[in-house]
Amino acid sequence: MASELTIERVLTLVELVPEGRVVSYGDLGRIVGVGPRQVGSFLRHHSEGLAWWRVVNASGDVAEGLRAQAWPHWEREGIARKPNGLGCRMEAYRADLVVLERAYRERIADTLASMGTSLPRTSRPAQNTLERAGVTTLEELSEWRRADVAALHGMGPKALALLDTALGHAGLDWRA
Template sequence: MPAGPSRTRMDDLTVERVLRVVEAIPPGQVAAYGEIGAIVGVGPRLVGRILRTWGSGVPWWRVTSASGDHPLLARALPHWETEGIEVATHGRGCRMAHFGADLEELRERARPALAELDEA
């Protein structure tokens, strides 16, 4: 099936763009899959797939669901503890209102790394 408006082809550039945005999330903050996708121009599921396959070298523990839940919370906890991210009382993740990265600030932090890719 060809890539179209509702379906994004996962190419090397898309993978690298997602990874660079994840690298731009500040320590002690998290961003949702959909927020990263909005910056890159892909859907949240593709962001998750990219992180699952190629994300071991970036701070994957800073990426959560929109509600702050983390699918690998047990593995993320040591990183969260180091960075001061606290688990919410429900025990599935953190409070986005407290630890969520500002989306515009994240866009700005990621801009130089994404511009490098556009120039290459």
């Protein structure tokens, strides 16, 4: 089960997708550090008030059951459908992911400060590894299995021991 903070991070990123542009579930997942299926699940349960029609699969397609609802939004925003009618051409409508990630990092900073517990200082390689994986708080770390973090390049036994201790002090644990 994902933390409230992780869900908030995904929803914040969806809010930032510009009008007339789309992103894939995988694009969002890479920026936040979760899988594309998790992104889809979060949107399925928490998309009220969000421009959910701007999130598509890797081919630019919209799920069959959502197309009739998405097309009026796309027409209003100027997103043209592919000849097969299933979605749009990603190369023409994908949002600039670098700009999107930068805006996301700026917007989410306050949320992370108010909702999350900072990670302990570890070695630079371990810090970089966690950052690349999208892990910025202990709450997010607790969504990972210890073995999966240990397998990441740059994560050593000393860093893992520090993370074990920090999780325990925060009343958290690794995912089972």
